[in-house]
Amino acid sequence: MDRIPNSYFQTYDSLFLAQDLIGKTLVRQFDTGEIIRRKILETEAYLGKEDLACHASKGKTPRTSVMFEEGGKVYVYFIYGMYWLLNIVTGEKDHPQAVLIRGIEECLGPGRIGKLLQLDKSFYGENLETSSRIWIEDSSLKGSVLSTPRIGVDYAGEIWKNKPWRFVHENLT
DNA sequence: CAGAAGATCGGG
DNA sequence: CCGATCTTCTGC
Numbered sequence: 001m002d003r004i005p006n007s008y009f010q011t012y013d014s015l016f017l018a019q020d021l022i023g024k025t026l027v028r029q030f031d032t033g034e035i036i037r038r039k040i041l042e043t044e045a046y047l048g049k050e051d052l053a054c055h056a057s058k059g060k061t062p063r064t065s066v067m068f069e070e071g072g073k074v075y076v077y078f079i080y081g082m083y084w085l086l087n088i089v090t091g092e093k094d095h096p097q098a099v100l101i102r103g104i105e106e107c108l109g110p111g112r113i114g115k116l117l118q119l120d121k122s123f124y125g126e127n128l129e130t131s132s133r134i135w136i137e138d139s140s141l142k143g144s145v146l147s148t149p150r151i152g153v154d155y156a157g158e159i160w161k162n163k164p165w166r167f168v169h170e171n172l173t
Numbered sequence: 174c175a176g177a178a179g180a181t182c183g184g185g
Numbered sequence: 186c187c188g189a190t191c192t193t194c195t196g197c
Contacts, residue, residue, distance in 0.1 A: 081190025
């Protein structure tokens with residue numbers, strides 16, 4: 001399978017890519033050489049500094065700065081004292097946005113994915129086009145994609161918490 | 174500088 | 186339903 005180049009992540013916004021990434025293949029290669037390949041089944045879009053659920057709405061900080069870069073990089077962050085959540089930065093430089101990977105084949109839940117893939121802060125800013133340990137490959141998956149409100153963002157206020165920006169493949173359930 | 178909450182998960 | 190466990194942000 002072919003690795004997807006960063007032009008793909010830079011050409012579209014997170015709302016489109018969150019849907020389009022469903023069925024594409026997330027690849028992780030460990031130091032041992034072992035490779036995990038799983039199709040993406042669930043995502044969420046976080047779109048711009050106006051989106052109060054998006055970390056970038058707090059402005060450009062050490063934690064969020066990678067979202068202000070051009071698409072194709074990894075945004076990981078540590079939460080609840082134990083989980084590394086995996087996001088893909090999308091869009092153009094200075095248009096902060098990202099797609100949260102919430103579910104892949106045989107591994108549902110963003111916290112569990114970080115654990116399965118053994119992510120840590122060293123993945124912050126990792127380039128998906130050139131990395132030897134994490135990238136996305138082109139693939140497809142038959143079936144429809146459903147959308148729902150995003151999970152765990154009730155703090156973002158009525159407008160943003162209700163945006164149907166979570167996408168799940170029908171196979172998921 | 175202290176306190177609280179967080180894009181979560183698993184156990185009781 | 187709550188504890189784990191620590192980074193980040195906010196308010197005093």
